[in-house]
Amino acid sequence: MEETCELCKRSPLKTTEHHLIPREFGGVEGPTAWLCGACHRQIHALFTNAELAAFYHTLERLADHPDMIKYLCWVKKQDPEKRITTRKSNRKKR
């Protein structure tokens, strides 16, 4: 299905459903956003589910994080047809 990503606003592209509050934190019935694969992967590379549940559970807050601002600025110039490989975030290394 051809859609518009709610975060980077690119279209048309395939979107996937993101639970703004992760399911393991009770977000099963909670609000969701439709995001392209690149944005979706970026969010989960940058934030842990605990961080998403505690603070980053709105698109406004996600888009306001300094790393997301940089990412969005870059991704908006990318062709929606092209598959984007997400760079691994240092924060998630254990």
Ligand SMILES: [Zn+2]
């Ligand atoms: Zn996107």
Ligand SMILES: [Zn+2]
């Ligand atoms: Zn998600």
